[in-house]
Structure formats: C-alpha cells, structure tokens
Amino acid sequence: MRGLAILGSTGSIGTSTLRVVASQPERFRVTALAAGNNLDLLEEQVRRFRPSLVAVRDAGAAEALRGRVPQGTEVTHGEEGRRRAAVHPEAEMVVCALVGSIGVRSAWAAVDAGKTLALANKEALVVGGAHLTRRAAETKAAILPVDSEHNAIHQCLRGETAAEVSRLWLTASGGPFRGWSRERLAAATPEQALQHPTWRMGRKITIDSATLMNKGLEVLEAHWLFGLPGERIRVLVHPGSVVHSMVEFVDGSFKAQLGVTDMRAPIQYALTWPERCASELPPFDPVAAGPLVFEEPDPQRFPCLSLAYAALSAGGAAPAVLNAANEVAVAAFLEGRAGFLDIPAVVEAALQRHASHPAGTLDDLLEADRLARDAAAAALPHGERCS
Numbered sequence: 388m389r390g391l392a393i394l395g396s397t398g399s400i401g402t403s404t405l406r407v408v409a410s411q412p413e414r415f416r417v418t419a420l421a422a423g424n425n426l427d428l429l430e431e432q433v434r435r436f437r438p439s440l441v442a443v444r445d446a447g448a449a450e451a452l453r454g455r456v457p458q459g460t461e462v463t464h465g466e467e468g469r470r471r472a473a474v475h476p477e478a479e480m481v482v483c484a485l486v487g488s489i490g491v492r493s494a495w496a497a498v499d500a501g502k503t504l505a506l507a508n509k510e511a512l513v514v515g516g517a518h519l520t521r522r523a524a525e526t527k528a529a530i531l532p533v534d535s536e537h538n539a540i541h542q543c544l545r546g547e548t549a550a551e552v553s554r555l556w557l558t559a560s561g562g563p564f565r566g567w568s569r570e571r572l573a574a575a576t577p578e579q580a581l582q583h584p585t586w587r588m589g590r591k592i593t594i595d596s597a598t599l600m601n602k603g604l605e606v607l608e609a610h611w612l613f614g615l616p617g618e619r620i621r622v623l624v625h626p627g628s629v630v631h632s633m634v635e636f637v638d639g640s641f642k643a644q645l646g647v648t649d650m651r652a653p654i655q656y657a658l659t660w661p662e663r664c665a666s667e668l669p670p671f672d673p674v675a676a677g678p679l680v681f682e683e684p685d686p687q688r689f690p691c692l693s694l695a696y697a698a699l700s701a702g703g704a705a706p707a708v709l710n711a712a713n714e715v716a717v718a719a720f721l722e723g724r725a726g727f728l729d730i731p732a733v734v735e736a737a738l739q740r741h742a743s744h745p746a747g748t749l750d751d752l753l754e755a756d757r758l759a760r761d762a763a764a765a766a767l768p769h770g771e772r773c774s
Contacts, residue, residue, distance in 0.1 A: 389658070390477045392419035392502075394469060394493050395484035397428045399589045400507040400533065403650045404482050405432060407658060410667045415658065419472040421485070421493070424448045430455045440475055442468030469493045474500040480658065482533070483508045486591055487714050488707075488756050491515050495749060498528040505657040507533035509604045514707040514756060516611030518749050530612065531657040536605055537612055538653035539631035539644035544613070547636070555615060556633040556641075557605050558625040559684065560585050562597040564727075565626060569688055575727040577720060585628040585648050594717045595691075598730050599684060603695020607706050610699060617699040622692060624682040646671050690731040698738065704755035705742040711756040712737035712763035719767050729768060736766035 391408065395401045401422070408415045417436035422429045423444045433441055433456045440461045443449050449464035456462065463471055469489075473481050473496040481497040482505045483490050490508035495515065497504045499522055506512070511519060523530050532538050536557045544552070563582045564572060580597040581590060588596070595601035602622050609620050631653075633643040646652050649668055656663070686693045691713070698705040716733040719725035725733070737759045744755040 388416045389414060390416050390418045390475075390479050391482060391658070392421075392472050392475045392478035392480070392497075393417065393482045393484065394421040394472060394490065395482075395486065395508070396420040396432055397422040397425040398484055398486060399587070399592075400484035400650060400654070401482070402428075404484065404654050404658070405436065407651050407655045408436065411655075411659075411664070414664070416477075418477040419475040421469045421472040426452050426455065433457070433460060439477070440472055442472045466492060470496045473497040473502070479503060480505055482654075482658075483511060484533070486589060488514055488710060488753075491749070491753065495519060495522065498523040498526055498530065501526040501528050503529045503531065505531045505533050505654075507654075509534065509601075509608050510710050512608045512611045513604050513710045514752055515749050516607065516706070517746075518752075520611050531660055532608070532612055533650075533653055533657050534605060534608070535650065535653045536632040537609060538656055540609065540613060540634055542644045542656065543632070543634040543642040547634070547642075549614065551636050551638075552613075552615070552634060553637045554619045554621055554635040555609055555613060556621050556623055556635060557602060557609065558623050558628070558630050558632050558681075559599060559602045560596065560628045561624040561626050561682070561684075562599070564597050565624065567688070569728070572688060573726060573728050577723070580720075580727065584626070586650075588650075590721060591714070591717055594720060594730075595713070598691045598717075598727070599689040600691035600695065600713050600717075600730070600734075602684070603692045603698075604710065606692075606695055607699050617696055622684055624684050626680055626682075627676060629676045630679060645673070645676075691734065694731060694734055694738065698742070701738075701742050703742070703746040704744040704752055705738060707746070707752045707755045708737050708741045708744065708759040708762075709734060711759035712766075715760050715763035716767070725767050733763045733766045737762040 417438045419440040420438045421442040473493045480503040484507040488510045494511035630643045698709040712734040716730040740762045745751045
C-alpha cells in the first residue's frame, strides 16, 4: 500500500483525493493530513482514515481538535506542522492541495525529503519553480501534476521525447464571463464570478478562472514542469472542457487527453502513476460531448493572461509578485472591496513596483511575495493594507 500525506485535506482537491483513496482501499493508506480550521470535516476524515499525524492552521485549532480525534493521533499546527506532514516517514507520496503561496514551503519540504509530490498547488511552481525543480532533480523526487491541464499533458507525453515536442496547448473553459463586454465585466459580482460553467472548484481558483489568471498561472507551471519557454505554451478557450489539454509535435501531429470533468480522474492518475487502474467514475461519452469548439482568448477583456506571460518573460521574482498580488486582489473582490476589473490593475501595479526584487533564494522570493501583498493592498480602491 502506498502511504499518502494529504495537505489541504478539507478543500476541494483534498476531499476529492480522499474519495479516490476510499475507492481504492487496497492501494492507499493515509499517514498524515494537514488542513485549516474546518475541524468538523477534519474530525470526520481523521476518524475514517486514521492518520498518525494531523496538522491544523494554529494552536487554538490544534487544542480544540485534540479532544475530538482517536487517542494516539498526534495533532500539531502551523508551518512546522505542515512541514512534518510533508516529510512524514510513512508517506511515499505527498498530495499538496494547499491554496495559495502557503503551499510553497510544504512542497519544498516534500521534494527535499525525496518524496513523490502530487502537486495541485500551482503557487509552489509559480513562486519557486526554479528552486523546486532543481531540488527535485537532486533528490530524485518526482513531481506529478494534479491540475487537469498539466495532468493531461503528462499523459500525452508518455512515450515521447522532449525533442519531438513543438508546443503545449492549455485549454480554458472561458469561465462564466466568456463573451461578456468590458462594460459588463466592470459590474460583475462575486456571485456571478463563482458560477463556473463546467468545474466545481474552490472560491479562489474559480475567480482565477473567471479572470483567466488561472490559465496564466498554468502557463508558468507548465514552463517549470515541462521545460518549454512561454512562446511554446499556448492557451485556447474550449467551453466544453472536454479536451483537458493537447501536445503538438514537430511533425504536426497532436495528442489530446479527453475525459469527464471530474477532478477525481487526474487525481487518481497521479496517485497510481506509473500504473493505470479502473475508476469508479462514469465513462466519458464522446457522442454526448458534442462538437469541439476552440477560441482564442481575448487579452483586452482578460488582461491577467498577458500579465502572466509578461511575468514569465521577466523571470526572477516577477511570477511570485504576480501570484501574491493576485491573491490579495481576488480576496478583496470576494469581500466586496474591489471590482472585477480591479484585479488585473492591482496585479499590474504590484509588478511595476517589485518585479525586479532579488530572487536568488526561496527566502528572497517569499520576501517578494510579502512586499507584493503590501503593494497590492495599497493599490486597492480604498488602499487597505494586509500586513
């Protein structure tokens, strides 16, 4: 049985991961869980899957949880608690499904310990991709993408060589605002932005999908996962979300991965890799899927995608600044403190101030992250500060 540590177990990806684990009880054993402060759900998970270690966000949550879990379960908290979950000695694989840059150090701890990292936390590669991939190569730690798009590319590249690849094509649903004018976008509400047409995801990633920042972060992630420059990573709007991504080869051939829109499919692929095994998901029906429609994204209405390409081109700390400012702007939008079109404006303002920050170490990048958050908060319509 493969021992698993699941970081972000009460979130969308974490709960889907545990559903896959429950469907394959002979294959997996949960050794550690890390979550925030959703103690009711976490208690259920601990009682069902019996990990030996559980990490929560803070000391208060840890104290509250200790009396609610089976005797012998170690409860810890904070960054050190997440690190201990990521390096748990009985975990062969670490599923990093933490939301935001909080996942950077946990992902680093996993690859530093030589664990196989099933990565659903985009920010780990967006912020620290150069350092994370270099350390993974040194420790022989495999990084397996859980995002449906990168998971699809990983599947398409099986049996191929890097020299045979021409371009990667990441598909985007277009989100709930596909076809909206800038005038309508200016008045868009969080409730409207959270109505994703095909995927059910967490709140932050759903807003990122609406702005196309999610696709921009995926371009950066694909660069570090597959080693291609930005000009060879393309984005297409594909409203049906049937083709999860494609690879174009030097002879003009394409490979595409198609499947149902359920995150359990890419999660299971990552958990069982290099094997494939039967799934409890309903089979994909190509007839019911209907025609395959593809469109070019519109950078005028959705400038976050262009900002991400610019950050990749600039390199250094720019991607970390992009990500941090976006987190602040999205949080403000969800709280009603900023408009939808303020999100790219805030990100651009932070990039102008801090894109050239030193990036020689992971600590440098996390400092750029901190500075970018303050710059983004100052650029919000009312200038709130977050530190």
